[in-house]
Amino acid sequence: MIQPGTLIELEHVGVTLSGKSIIDHIDLSISDNEIVSLIGPNGAGKTTLVKVVLGLIKPTSGYFRKQKGLRIGYMPQKLHIENTIPLNVKSFLSISKKASPQKVSRVLDQVNIAHLAHHPMQALSGGELQRVLLARALLRQPQLLVLDEPAQGVDINGQAELYNLITEIRVQYQCAVLMISHDLHLVMSATDRVVCLNHHVCCSGHPEYVSNDPAYRELFGLEKADGLAVYAHHHDHVHDEHGNIIPEHPRQGQEEESNSAFSKGNRDG
Amino acid sequence: MADFIWNALLAGIGVALIAGPLGSFVVWRRMSYFGDTLAHSALLGIALGIALDINLNIAIILCCVLLAVTLVSLQQRRIISTDTLLGILAHSTLSLGIIFIGLLDIRLDLMAYLFGDLLTVTSTDLMWIYISVLVCAALLLVFWRPLLAICIDEELAEAEGYPVAALRLLMMLLIAIVIALAMKVVGVLLITSLMIIPAAAARRLALTPESMALSASVLGCMAVAMGLFASATFDTATGPSIVISATLIFLCVYALPARISKPT
Numbered sequence: 001m002i003q004p005g006t007l008i009e010l011e012h013v014g015v016t017l018s019g020k021s022i023i024d025h026i027d028l029s030i031s032d033n034e035i036v037s038l039i040g041p042n043g044a045g046k047t048t049l050v051k052v053v054l055g056l057i058k059p060t061s062g063y064f065r066k067q068k069g070l071r072i073g074y075m076p077q078k079l080h081i082e083n084t085i086p087l088n089v090k091s092f093l094s095i096s097k098k099a100s101p102q103k104v105s106r107v108l109d110q111v112n113i114a115h116l117a118h119h120p121m122q123a124l125s126g127g128e129l130q131r132v133l134l135a136r137a138l139l140r141q142p143q144l145l146v147l148d149e150p151a152q153g154v155d156i157n158g159q160a161e162l163y164n165l166i167t168e169i170r171v172q173y174q175c176a177v178l179m180i181s182h183d184l185h186l187v188m189s190a191t192d193r194v195v196c197l198n199h200h201v202c203c204s205g206h207p208e209y210v211s212n213d214p215a216y217r218e219l220f221g222l223e224k225a226d227g228l229a230v231y232a233h234h235h236d237h238v239h240d241e242h243g244n245i246i247p248e249h250p251r252q253g254q255e256e257e258s259n260s261a262f263s264k265g266n267r268d269g
Numbered sequence: 270m271a272d273f274i275w276n277a278l279l280a281g282i283g284v285a286l287i288a289g290p291l292g293s294f295v296v297w298r299r300m301s302y303f304g305d306t307l308a309h310s311a312l313l314g315i316a317l318g319i320a321l322d323i324n325l326n327i328a329i330i331l332c333c334v335l336l337a338v339t340l341v342s343l344q345q346r347r348i349i350s351t352d353t354l355l356g357i358l359a360h361s362t363l364s365l366g367i368i369f370i371g372l373l374d375i376r377l378d379l380m381a382y383l384f385g386d387l388l389t390v391t392s393t394d395l396m397w398i399y400i401s402v403l404v405c406a407a408l409l410l411v412f413w414r415p416l417l418a419i420c421i422d423e424e425l426a427e428a429e430g431y432p433v434a435a436l437r438l439l440m441m442l443l444i445a446i447v448i449a450l451a452m453k454v455v456g457v458l459l460i461t462s463l464m465i466i467p468a469a470a471a472r473r474l475a476l477t478p479e480s481m482a483l484s485a486s487v488l489g490c491m492a493v494a495m496g497l498f499a500s501a502t503f504d505t506a507t508g509p510s511i512v513i514s515a516t517l518i519f520l521c522v523y524a525l526p527a528r529i530s531k532p533t
């Protein structure tokens with residue numbers, strides 16, 4: 001049984017695809033109203049974990065539990081729509097299971113793209129498409145919003161703007177958020193908890209506000225950094241080139257550690 | 270005009286009406302080779318239907334659905350790529366069909382099945398066609414939104430709780446029905462064209478999926494009427510005349526100046 005107030009719960013979840021272990025021994029739970037940022041390098045198994053949460057794949061080991069009748073809104077990483085489908089934003093949103101014309105125009109307003117309602121889907125810019133996908137996720141009145149790398153391909157100011165929008169929306173909808181990012185150090189400032197994944201959970205903790213750190217603001221040339229926060233990793237182990245865990249070198253300093261935690265991961269910046 | 274022309278026209282229009290939306294699905298999901306494979310297997314359905322003495326339309330539909338299910342399960346094993354798989358299945362089932370027809374010593378006008386035989390449509394055929402059209406139209410109306418959802422993105426549809434596997438099967442069943450019906454009109458080898466050419470032409474005229482599906486039906490009906498008229502006037506083969514009419518319509522639509530699609 002799942003605790004009241006807990007939306008989803010993963011216990012020792014592992015997924016093996018064609019003999020290869022993708023994720024292993026994941027313990028994770030998300031409560032009402034909580035914002036969890038899931039970070040990790042490319043190939044760490046983030047998308048696989050999301051698919052477990054969405055019920056698209058079954059874990060090969062461990063347990064996945066969710067609250068009965070939980071409504072999950074899902075914003076995919078990318079969406080390619082064939083040119084052969086004449087589809088404008090409004091018709092795209094109307095395909096969602098629970099959509100009605102009133103709901104569609106309401107979510108379009110909420111993500112500030114009412115003016116795009118009659119635009120063809122194929123002609124949207126990256127940032128516009130993200131807002132459309134967010135609107136589609138909101139149509140389900142989600143209790144949990146799952147966002148798979150929403151800031152991908154957006155510059156850092158656009159990222160801060162998007163995070164602000166998500167923070168606002170979360171207050172309106174009173175929903176929990178599971179946000180996936182491959183950016184290892186920059187997360188949404190409203191995040192309650194950061195979980196760092198590299199096949200297993202490497203570390204988790206609370207982020208610090210970017211706005212508290214003038215060095216970061218200068219580094220990224222930010223005008224509006226309110227939406228962003230930094231996350232300092234605290235690992236007790238490092239990964240070699242194959243992702244295997246090796247115990248931390250005794251002489252390695254705290255500062256180096258946060259950067260060397262992922263030997264094959266892409267660094268931010 | 271002679272009765273058989275009226276029967277032919279009504280039959281062709283019935284099939285074109287339902288081929289419009291289904292053809293749009295085929296175009297959206299890039300399944301035209303898939304449709305072709307199912308059509309090729311229809312001949313095997315005919316041979317088995319005659320051998321087992323069951324209704325030929327039902328035999329064709331069963332054979333197509335069986336093939337579709339086989340195909341999907343083979344696809345999931347990912348041993349060879351889908352287009353190779355389709356090529357293997359299309360031509361082996363067509364060959365099997367022709368061999369069976371020979372072995373069973375069935376008296377059959379093979380040309381009629383390969384290229385259609387619209388001018389011999391009987392009133393029983395007509396009844397079958399319009400019952401199927403009504404059934405398909407009803408299913409399309411009820412399941413339009415979910416079917417469209419899996420055409421756009423299966424993963425997103427599944428995450429939103431649509432029963433994707435069942436919907437895929439429904440779509441295959443509908444395509445199988447269209448193939449069984451269209452066989453009489455244009456024949457095994459030309460069925461896909463009756464589905465995809467009007468839909469491809471309609472793409473240029475439509476701004477929404479619904480209007481594309483409906484325009485495809487209208488353009489398909491025009492192609493049937495034009496083809497029949499040409500066939501009667503110039504004494505050309507009916508099925509191929511309909512296909513060429515559809516192609517001409519397609520070319521005309523694309524020769525028109527592009528609609529300035531300004532968002533309103």
